[in-house]
Amino acid sequence: MRADCMEEVSACLRQEAHMHLLIVAAGSGSRMGADRNKLLLPLAGRPVLAWTIDAVMGADSITWVGIVGQPVDRAMIMELLAEAAKPVVWIEGGSTRQESVERGLQALPSVAQHVLIHDGARCLAEAALINRCAEAVVAGEAVIAATPVTDTIKRVDGQGIITGTPDRAELWAAQTPQGFAVEQLKQGHAEAQAKGWTVTDDASLYERLGWPVQVLEASPANIKVTTPFDLTVAEAVLALRAKRQIGL
Numbered sequence: 062m063r064a065d066c067m068e069e070v071s072a073c074l075r076q077e078a079h080m081h082l083l084i085v086a087a088g089s090g091s092r093m094g095a096d097r098n099k100l101l102l103p104l105a106g107r108p109v110l111a112w113t114i115d116a117v118m119g120a121d122s123i124t125w126v127g128i129v130g131q132p133v134d135r136a137m138i139m140e141l142l143a144e145a146a147k148p149v150v151w152i153e154g155g156s157t158r159q160e161s162v163e164r165g166l167q168a169l170p171s172v173a174q175h176v177l178i179h180d181g182a183r184c185l186a187e188a189a190l191i192n193r194c195a196e197a198v199v200a201g202e203a204v205i206a207a208t209p210v211t212d213t214i215k216r217v218d219g220q221g222i223i224t225g226t227p228d229r230a231e232l233w234a235a236q237t238p239q240g241f242a243v244e245q246l247k248q249g250h251a252e253a254q255a256k257g258w259t260v261t262d263d264a265s266l267y268e269r270l271g272w273p274v275q276v277l278e279a280s281p282a283n284i285k286v287t288t289p290f291d292l293t294v295a296e297a298v299l300a301l302r303a304k305r306q307i308g309l
């Protein structure tokens with residue numbers, strides 16, 4: 062191999078050796094209607110967040126994890142991470158997801174060049190998906206996991222009247238992980254703050270700024286646990302995976 066190619070490969074490996082991931086877990090779960098953070102509710106015998114942590118810890122590409130949470134949940138969350146095989150840093154979350162991510166970015170070590178943001182609530186994400194996202198980010202793309210929409214979607218006005226049917230071929234449901242170059246994502250958040258933008262995911266900042274983001278097709282099973290029904294679905298998916306694991 063030529064010396065310049067070798068240098069490129071080892072530069073890539075060096076970067077890969079520092080893939081950082083932020084788990085945002087500082088929400089309140091208002092749509093779940095529970096008495097606590099939905100990520101601490103039981104799912105197949107363990108807290109929802111424990112499944113998310115398993116996937117992150119099982120992803121070889123990730124070498125550093127930031128967990129963004131509310132102080133009230135800190136002890137319980139850190140207990141879930143007590144035996145983590147990777148360095149984990151606690152970060153205090155904000156009052157919106159956007160603010161929680163921003164705080165996570167500020168807490169990244171200075172060596173961090175790329176970062177994946179992952180919702181604690183996407184507890185069915187698999188390690189392989191996290192690795193695929195990491196690979197795409199290291200290759201220079203801003204990337205989000207997403208799945209093509211399978212329903213016919215209607216646009217509806219305030220009176221409940223349909224005003225349109227967007228072409229499904231152009232519709233994807235956004236998921237996480239979402240991966241970016243750290244400095245660019247920080248810049249995106251700074252612009253959003255300066256302009257007063259409110260967004261529900263990080264890709265939205267890039268869209269508004271005209272920066273490209275690639276979708277990476279992921280399984281529709283990578284749901285976000287948002288309502289009680291989602292817990293039922295997640296439980297069924299985990300049961301199926303457990304059966305497959307023991308060859309049933």
Ligand SMILES: Nc1ccn([C@@H]2O[C@H](COP(=O)(O)OP(=O)(O)OP(=O)(O)O)[C@@H](O)[C@H]2O)c(=O)n1
Pocket residue numbers: 085086087088089090091092093099100129154155156157158159161162180181182183285286287
């Ligand atoms: N202030 C916030 C709000 C949300 N999140 C996290 O962002 C992810 C996606 O948000 P969502 O599903 O909307 O979670 P909640 O805000 O908890 O739910 P709800 O909107 O129903 O209140 C979750 O893992 C959640 O913990 C966060 O870190 N900080």
Ligand SMILES: C[C@](O)(CO)[C@H](O)COP(=O)(O)O
Pocket residue numbers: 158180234235236237261262263285287
């Ligand atoms: C980031 C996200 O999970 C992508 O699907 C989502 O946008 C989080 O917030 P939401 O307000 O529940 O859509």
